[in-house]
Amino acid sequence: MDKFTSHTGVAAPLRRSNVDTDQIIPAVYLKRVTRSGFEDGLFAAWRNDPEFVLNQPAYAQASVLIAGPDFGTGSSREHAVWALQNYGFKVVISSRFGDIFRGNSGKAGLLAAQVDEKVVNALWEHVEANPGAQVTVDLESRTVGAGEGVDRIEDSFTIDDYTRWRLLEGLDDIAITLSHEDSIAEYESRRLAFKPATQ
Amino acid sequence: MGRTLAEKIWDDHVVRSAAGEPDLLFIDLHLIHEVTSPQAFDGLRLSGRQVRRPDLTLATEDHNIPTTDLDKPIADPVSRTQVETLRRNAEEFGVRLHPMGDIDQGIVHVVGPQLGLTQPGMTIVCGDSHTSTHGAFGSIAFGIGTSEVEHVLATQSLSQARPKMMAVEVTGDLPAGSTAKDLILALIAQETTGGGQGYIVEYRGEAIRKLSMEARMTICNMSIEWGAKAGLIAPDQTTYDYIQGRAHAPQGDAWDEAVAYWDSLGTDDDAHFDKVVTLDASQVTPFVTWGTNPGQGVPLSATVPVPDEIEDANEKVAAERALEYMGLTAGTPMRDIAIDTVFIGSCTNGRMEDLRVVADILKDRKVDPSTRVLVVPGSVRVRLQAEEEGLDLVFKEAGAEWRGAGCSMCLGMNPDTLTPGERSASTSNRNFEGRQGKGGRTHLVSPEVAAATAVLGHLASPADLPETVTAGV
Numbered sequence: 001m002d003k004f005t006s007h008t009g010v011a012a013p014l015r016r017s018n019v020d021t022d023q024i025i026p027a028v029y030l031k032r033v034t035r036s037g038f039e040d041g042l043f044a045a046w047r048n049d050p051e052f053v054l055n056q057p058a059y060a061q062a063s064v065l066i067a068g069p070d071f072g073t074g075s076s077r078e079h080a081v082w083a084l085q086n087y088g089f090k091v092v093i094s095s096r097f098g099d100i101f102r103g104n105s106g107k108a109g110l111l112a113a114q115v116d117e118k119v120v121n122a123l124w125e126h127v128e129a130n131p132g133a134q135v136t137v138d139l140e141s142r143t144v145g146a147g148e149g150v151d152r153i154e155d156s157f158t159i160d161d162y163t164r165w166r167l168l169e170g171l172d173d174i175a176i177t178l179s180h181e182d183s184i185a186e187y188e189s190r191r192l193a194f195k196p197a198t199q
Numbered sequence: 200m201g202r203t204l205a206e207k208i209w210d211d212h213v214v215r216s217a218a219g220e221p222d223l224l225f226i227d228l229h230l231i232h233e234v235t236s237p238q239a240f241d242g243l244r245l246s247g248r249q250v251r252r253p254d255l256t257l258a259t260e261d262h263n264i265p266t267t268d269l270d271k272p273i274a275d276p277v278s279r280t281q282v283e284t285l286r287r288n289a290e291e292f293g294v295r296l297h298p299m300g301d302i303d304q305g306i307v308h309v310v311g312p313q314l315g316l317t318q319p320g321m322t323i324v325c326g327d328s329h330t331s332t333h334g335a336f337g338s339i340a341f342g343i344g345t346s347e348v349e350h351v352l353a354t355q356s357l358s359q360a361r362p363k364m365m366a367v368e369v370t371g372d373l374p375a376g377s378t379a380k381d382l383i384l385a386l387i388a389q390e391t392t393g394g395g396q397g398y399i400v401e402y403r404g405e406a407i408r409k410l411s412m413e414a415r416m417t418i419c420n421m422s423i424e425w426g427a428k429a430g431l432i433a434p435d436q437t438t439y440d441y442i443q444g445r446a447h448a449p450q451g452d453a454w455d456e457a458v459a460y461w462d463s464l465g466t467d468d469d470a471h472f473d474k475v476v477t478l479d480a481s482q483v484t485p486f487v488t489w490g491t492n493p494g495q496g497v498p499l500s501a502t503v504p505v506p507d508e509i510e511d512a513n514e515k516v517a518a519e520r521a522l523e524y525m526g527l528t529a530g531t532p533m534r535d536i537a538i539d540t541v542f543i544g545s546c547t548n549g550r551m552e553d554l555r556v557v558a559d560i561l562k563d564r565k566v567d568p569s570t571r572v573l574v575v576p577g578s579v580r581v582r583l584q585a586e587e588e589g590l591d592l593v594f595k596e597a598g599a600e601w602r603g604a605g606c607s608m609c610l611g612m613n614p615d616t617l618t619p620g621e622r623s624a625s626t627s628n629r630n631f632e633g634r635q636g637k638g639g640r641t642h643l644v645s646p647e648v649a650a651a652t653a654v655l656g657h658l659a660s661p662a663d664l665p666e667t668v669t670a671g672v
Contacts, residue, residue: 016520017513018392018492022631027612031263031277033237033284045633069513070393073426073492074631075610076328077235078344096393099428100328100342107346160360162221173346174248177354180223183215184251184356187225192460194453195227196316197254198295 001109003170004139007090009063011135011146012053013124019067020074021101025083027075038079039086058131066123066135067094072101072112081108091137093144093157095120106163107173113137113157115144122153139168201467203364204433205399208339208464212322214356221360227321227338229351230307231258231294233285234612235326239349240288250292252355257316258289258296261306265614266575266602269299278613292352305578305604308332308546312416313580315445319434319461324351329546329628331422334431335415336438337464339399341429362399362428363473366466369404371481376662379414380548380626380645382406384486386478387425388496395427398474401466402432406480412441413552420547421628424493433465485660487533488630488643490521495630497533499648499660505529524632525640526620533658536642540571540623541653542635543646544602545609548626549577551584553646558590560650561597563667567656572599573615575607599653611636624652 029041046052053059065084071094072080081104084092092110095117105112126146127133135146137157142164145154166173177184202210215223229252236258243249250256263278273279282299289296297303303310308329311317319337324330328342343357351357373382387394402418410418415432422430439458442448449457488496489503495518497504506518506529522529527536543549543557554576566572574594576582582604585591591601608615609627611634617623619638626649630641642658651659 017517020492020629020631022610022629022634026633026637027262027610028637030234030612031275031281033241033281035238035241045637070426073392074328074423074629076326076330076342076344078238078326078346081344096396099396099426100344100423104344104346107344107350161219162358162360173358174242174246174350174353177223177350177356177358180215181354183223184225184354187214188355191225194449194457194460195321196318196447196449198228198257198316198447199254 001170001172004109004111004167006136006138006140007063007111008134008136009090010059010061010132011064011066011123011127012059012062013127014053014065014067015124017068018070018073021072021077021080021098022074024072024080025077030077030079035082036086038083042083042087056131063088064091064093064135064137065089066120066127067092068120069094069096069117071097073098076100078104078108081105081110085110093120093123106167109167111137111139111167113144113159115155115157119144119155126151126153139164200471201469203466203470203472204337204401204464205339205364205431206470208320208322209361211320221358223356224322224359225356226324226351227255228311228316228323229256230311230323230325230330231256231348232261232307232327233281234262235345236288236348237281237284238345239352240292242349243292243352248353250294250352253293255355256294257311258285258294259304259307259310260285260298262606262610262612264299264605266605266607269603302579305581306546306549306606308420309549309577309581312336313578315442315447318442318457319438320464324357328423329420331427331430332416332420332546334419334422334429335412337431337434337461339429339431342423363397365395365398365400365474365476366472367400367402368475368477369402369406369480370477371406371479372409373406373480373483376660377483377485378645378647379410379417381486382478382480382483383418383421384488384493384496384643385483387421387494389478390425390476392424392492392494393426395422395425398427400427400430402430407432408435411552412437413550416550417547421493424628434461485645485648487648487658489525489527489533490518491524491630491632493628493630493643495521496643499533499658501533503527503529503531503533535657537622537657538570538624538652539621540573540617541649542573542608542623542625542627543649544573544575544577544607545627546577547628548646549575549581551581553626554581554585554590557646557650558593560647560661561599561653562593564597564654566598566653570653570656572653573602573608574599575602576604579604608635610634611639624649624658
């Protein structure tokens with residue numbers, strides 16, 4: 001996984017709440033057996049609408065998504081994270097994320113930055129007033145920033161310490177766990193004998 | 200201080216705990232299906248890793264599986280590739296697989312309990328958010344993403360931050376005619392889709408204790424629909440009676456040892472919950488959704504909500520969008536909503552009790568001629584049991600389609616889908632936009648409401664049905 005320290009990019013406002021993972025990528029697009037090529041399925045039902053935010057030229061290069069509350073609820077499909085990444089997103093900002101989606105993001109290297117709802121509203125207003133405006137998300141200082149002068153928006157975002165550390169270092173989760181292989185083996189040796197086995 | 204059921208299970212599975220890090224939990228059972236596993240096995244291959252515990256891993260095919268023409272290869276080449284990929288991976292890594300055509304094939308969350316692999320006090324994960332179903336047995340069970348699937352395959356463990364604890368106290372008794380599905384839909388409407396976020400939820404109270412195992416599975420299945428990390432119910436005699444004698448249940452002395460352990464797991468009287476919510480079961484009536492998330496529901500006797508009367512700005516906009524997508528007018532009585540397709544099945548309501556109650560209602564009745572009705576068993580064994588009881592004949596006689604086992608119309612990934620604008624009453628768990636097919640409109644209902652709706656062609660409960668000719672004979 002690549003290290004993530006800070007990202008600055010065009011931010012697209014997605015003014016919707018409860019964007020579940022079926023909206024992010026419908027099930028019919030989940031049939032690939034690779035981690036790439038899911039960008040076609042991203043927000044598939046909405047992409048036909050010329051008014052949809054990602055169809056507007058100003059947001060063509062968007063890499064930061066600013067979404068309403070409860071983004072990524074529902075299905076556990078990590079394909080939702082891959083679809084966002086395959087499309088070019090590096091960061092999603094929301095006031096509340098679905099638990100599994102947030103976990104998947106941390107594993108796959110997409111930054112899910114949780115901010116106060118008023119920050120989402122301020123960012124929406126800023127990027128809509130200045131289409132194509134950039135937003136900076138700094139993982140080291142845990143801040144989001146946009147605009148200049150009196151209109152400057154700068155606020156903090158929440159991410160758990162462990163995920164932040166892993167993203168900053170670009171660490172492979174499995175390798176970290178396997179470094180504690182002796183603890184796993186020790187646990188296995190004292191596991192209750194009546195627990196079921198599949199074979 | 201005492202501990203909750205979930206805290207006891209959690210503590211018993213901690214492999215490693217360190218300040219500033221999530222706990223490393225041992226995983227007792229890892230369930231796998233074809234959609235969320237291919238990239239995980241690929242990851243193992245790329246890094247030269249093996250499946251650490253194939254003996255704690257079980258795979259089945261469910262999401263892509265057609266429910267007709269079961270003797271033919273899967274027509275969709277992409278679906279077929281995904282299923283064949285699972286078969287190759289299972290063989291290469293030594294994982295037990297129940298493929299199409301196998302007697303133990305079915306929806307992963309129906310198969311686990313059916314085999315007796317789902318037991319109290321376990322940690323159970325699967326790359327599927329409805330893994331919460333297994334919490335009905337008093338286990339910590341939750342859905343994971345594909346990176347985590349790979350992690351569990353390689354290490355049989357998972358790094359997890361300890362969630363907060365919530366109690367859902369269900370007081371009173373469910374009235375006759377109200378079901379577990381109505382109860383959980385009412386709870387989600389009360390708490391909203393994000394209400395459970397960050398919590399493991401324990402469903403408690405007399406009404407819960409009186410539920411059968413299958414009804415408890417319906418409740419726990421939908422924990423994720425209000426955002427909970429997991430949902431669980433303390434094991435009791437109902438749980439033990441369900442497990443005993445199943446293929447993977449402990450036997451002899453091991454059974455006694457297991458029961459003694461399971462009996463020790465219940466939440467202590469002085470345990471602390473971070474949050475407690477209550478629901479009065481005696482007030483629960485048949486409940487249906489009108490919108491595009493599972494929290495947008497009302498009693499069947501109510502009307503489609505008026506967005507302008509909703510105070511929360513986000514909820515109001517969401518309601519407006521939902522009504523537009525659903526093609527509904529505010530103020531319309533829910534019972535006046537005509538239904539094109541009724542889907543009975545899924546990991547929420549595709550078990551024997553569900554099929555029996557539907558058959559009871561459809562017996563000596565005909566489905567509305569303008570309504571398509573699919574009855575899809577959750578597993579091959581459920582199908583065979585239903586056929587042994589003659590339920591298939593009741594369904595077919597009534598004019599419903601009796602299908603093979605699988606996820607079917609729950610998620611629009613196999614041939615069973617809605618067409619744009621088509622409206623369903625569905626016993627499944629999600630009414631998201633396009634969930635059952637692009638442009639499809641879903642109303643979540645109980646099996647009882649689904650069956651009555653099938654007969655009348657509009658949303659209805661069994662109480663709305665005229666008596667059958669042979670009733671009382």
